[in-house]
Amino acid sequence: xxxxxxxxxxxxxxxxxxxxxxxxxxxxxxxxxxxxxxxxxxxxxxxxxxxxxxxxxxxxxxxxxxxxxxxxxxxxxxxxxxxxxxxxxxxxxxxxxxxxxxxxxxxxxxxxxxxxxxxxxxxxxxxxxxxxxxxxxxxxxxxxxxxxxxxxxxxxxxxxxxxxxxxxxxxxxxxxxxxxxxxxxxxxxxxxxxxxxxxxxxxxxxxxxxxxxxxxxxxxxxxxxxxxxxxxxxxxxxxxxxxxxxxxxxxxxxxxxxxxxxxxxxxxxxxxxxxxxxxxxxxxxxxxxxxxxxxxxxxxxxxx
Amino acid sequence: xxxxxxxxxxxxxxxxxxxxxxxxxxxxxxxxxxxxxxxxxxxxxxxxxxxxxxxxxxxxxxxxxxxxxxxxxxxxxxxxxxxxxxxxxxxxxxxxxxxxxxxxxxxxxxxxxxxxxxxxxxxxxxxxxxxxxxxxxxxxxxxxxxxxxxxxxxxxxxxxxxxxxxxxxxxxxxxxxxxxxxxxxxxxxxxxxxxxxxxxxxxxxxxxxxxxxxxxxxxxxxxxxxxxxxxxxxxxxxxxxxxxxxxxxxxxxxxxxxxxxxxxxxxxxxxxxxxxxxxxxxxxxxxxxxxxxxxxxxxxxxxxxxxxxxx
Numbered sequence: 001x002x003x004x005x006x007x008x009x010x011x012x013x014x015x016x017x018x019x020x021x022x023x024x025x026x027x028x029x030x031x032x033x034x035x036x037x038x039x040x041x042x043x044x045x046x047x048x049x050x051x052x053x054x055x056x057x058x059x060x061x062x063x064x065x066x067x068x069x070x071x072x073x074x075x076x077x078x079x080x081x082x083x084x085x086x087x088x089x090x091x092x093x094x095x096x097x098x099x100x101x102x103x104x105x106x107x108x109x110x111x112x113x114x115x116x117x118x119x120x121x122x123x124x125x126x127x128x129x130x131x132x133x134x135x136x137x138x139x140x141x142x143x144x145x146x147x148x149x150x151x152x153x154x155x156x157x158x159x160x161x162x163x164x165x166x167x168x169x170x171x172x173x174x175x176x177x178x179x180x181x182x183x184x185x186x187x188x189x190x191x192x193x194x195x196x197x198x199x200x201x202x203x204x205x206x207x208x209x210x211x212x213x214x215x216x217x218x219x220x221x222x223x224x225x226x227x228x229x230x231x232x233x234x235x236x237x238x239x240x241x242x243x244x245x246x247x248x249x250x251x252x253x254x255x256x257x258x259x260x261x262x263x264x265x266x267x268x269x270x271x272x273x274x275x276x277x278x279x280x281x282x283x284x285x286x287x288x289x290x291x292x293x294x295x296x297x298x299x300x301x302x303x304x
Numbered sequence: 305x306x307x308x309x310x311x312x313x314x315x316x317x318x319x320x321x322x323x324x325x326x327x328x329x330x331x332x333x334x335x336x337x338x339x340x341x342x343x344x345x346x347x348x349x350x351x352x353x354x355x356x357x358x359x360x361x362x363x364x365x366x367x368x369x370x371x372x373x374x375x376x377x378x379x380x381x382x383x384x385x386x387x388x389x390x391x392x393x394x395x396x397x398x399x400x401x402x403x404x405x406x407x408x409x410x411x412x413x414x415x416x417x418x419x420x421x422x423x424x425x426x427x428x429x430x431x432x433x434x435x436x437x438x439x440x441x442x443x444x445x446x447x448x449x450x451x452x453x454x455x456x457x458x459x460x461x462x463x464x465x466x467x468x469x470x471x472x473x474x475x476x477x478x479x480x481x482x483x484x485x486x487x488x489x490x491x492x493x494x495x496x497x498x499x500x501x502x503x504x505x506x507x508x509x510x511x512x513x514x515x516x517x518x519x520x521x522x523x524x525x526x527x528x529x530x531x532x533x534x535x536x537x538x539x540x541x542x543x544x545x546x547x548x549x550x551x552x553x554x555x556x557x558x559x560x561x562x563x564x565x566x567x568x569x570x571x572x573x574x575x576x577x578x579x580x581x582x583x584x585x586x587x588x589x590x591x592x593x594x595x596x597x598x599x600x601x602x603x604x605x606x607x608x609x610x611x612x613x614x615x
Contacts, residue, residue, distance in 0.1 A: 077322060138471075140410075159396075160390045160391075160393035160394060160396045160397070161389015162388055162389070164331070166329050167328075168471050170472040171327070172329040174329075176332045262322070262607075264322060266327070267327050268610060269609050269610045276470075276480060280469050283480060283483075283484050284459075284462040291457075291462070291489075294511065294514035294515065295353075295511060298508070299356040299360050301507065
């Protein structure tokens with residue numbers, strides 16, 4: 001283990017022991033061009049043969065899936081917000097067409113009434129393939145492993161469904177499938193990228209909101225995109241999970257967001273739990289010594 | 305509903321979320337795991353009690369401790385396997401030994417402990433055997449196994465605290481500095497509970513007091529120093545469980561100290577300590593689950609952390 005194996009900037013594949021690893025691969029999901037078509041959700045389900053997760057109406061805008069789960073490895077979030085006019089103008093100037101719909105009043109119901117527009121935020125969420133992956137750190141069977149591309153994958157023939165990874169993920173991504181008992185999540189299409197193919201979701205995305213490629217290149221592209229948006233006046237544009245100085249050492253799948261992360265259901269400042277693991281073992285060691293000492297004191301005392 | 309314990313410890317803070325949905329996922333563990341926290345601690349505490357009895361020549365304590373330890377270890381094994389999504393694959397835990405996985409370390413600690421504790425308990429059957437080789441050789445084997453189990457016992461009792469804390473579950477993680485002390489104390493108190501029932505000798509009463517002190521210190525810190533993340537341990541169902549556990553601990557200690565002339569009062573005190581240990585584990589378990597299900601326990605502490613860093 002290197003000095004940054006638990007926390008801090010790191011190239012994960014060489015740290016995991018790969019010699020001459022290929023470049024680290026990842027996703028850049030630019031939510032400013034997402035149109036909420038859910039082609040990524042469908043393509044992911046098709047390629048990975050994931051069971052359905054029920055046919056529910058959640059009453060949460062166009063989101064009837066709810067979130068990432070054992071049976072949803074790409075999830076499109078829909079957020080409806082009162083619109084800020086300057087923002088729509090700016091987005092239009094940046095080359096994004098704001099459609100100006102839907103309305104919260106019926107059009108024409110009240111003549112001359114001010115029209116209350118609102119905006120949709122749409123975001124295709126996915127496993128972050130963290131540099132420091134809590135799920136992988138805590139897996140007690142070795143079922144979760146780091147691939148040569150720096151991604152994190154579950155081996156379903158090894159997983160015994162202990163559920164530890166599920167509690168360890170700071171993003172709430174990985175999940176146990178009810179009728180199956182094992183943990184499942186996005187593999188970043190490990191079975192495709194090894195053959196030089198693009199992951200199913202990125203292949204299906206019609207607006208290039210989901211971009212797949214070498215992580216270094218994606219980071220450069222994302223920085224340029226966020227600069228362009230800022231220049232056009234979209235002050236709220238920000239990158240999420242791009243920095244290798246963040247609490248998980250940077251995400252292999254990172255995002256461009258138009259609002260605070262928690263609005264999309266993302267943690268604002270995730271830190272991999274194993275950062276504190278050495279300290280935890282130390283505290284447990286002290287408690288264990290206190291326990292042994294208590295028994296010794298109890299039995300060595302006078303026989304009164 | 306305005307019971308005293310239900311008041312929030314910090315003023316209600318505004319936070320944003322995605323339709324109020326949780327961000328982190330609660331562990332998919334059932335009460336099997338909460339039960340294991342108790343039985344694992346009981347196995348460790350009983351093994352230490354047995355070793356104390358063995359070294360100070362108190363055969364009743366030694367025997368009761370070893371038998372209780374074997375019973376608790378067997379129950380633990382059942383709970384651990386039953387809670388897996390694929391119980392038939394429990395042996396996949398033995399493929400690796402991974403220091404970054406408290407569950408992997410725990411598997412090896414538990415395996416070593418259960419072998420030693422099991423051997424020590426079985427040798428207690430020596431007097432039932434006809435005179436001969438086995439009857440002669442079993443007691444020294446039991447002595448070695450009993451001491452072996454006692455050496456591993458503190459690790460068995462405290463690794464479970466790391467197991468819970470090494471997660472994204474907000475209130476478990478925040479409690480990591482003190483949780484091992486709660487579990488160590490709880491394990492000692494439950495072991496002493498077995499002793500109070502079997503043979504309420506002075507060392508057992510001292511062990512009960514020291515265990516309760518460790519547990520109360522840790523629980524007090526967890527319930528008062530973690531800001532909003534203390535809230536799940538002081539309110540709701542978890543808060544009720546932890547308060548009930550504390551009352552039972554206090555009753556058990558009072559009975560152990562004041563009722564020392566009465567076997568009945570001592571035994572009742574022992575039962576009280578055992579119940580306290582079990583209920584406390586369920587309270588800690590439940591508090592963490594509550595903190596994972598409500599996004600405010602993820603968002604607000606992380607926002608505070610960001611604000612501090614940007615100051």
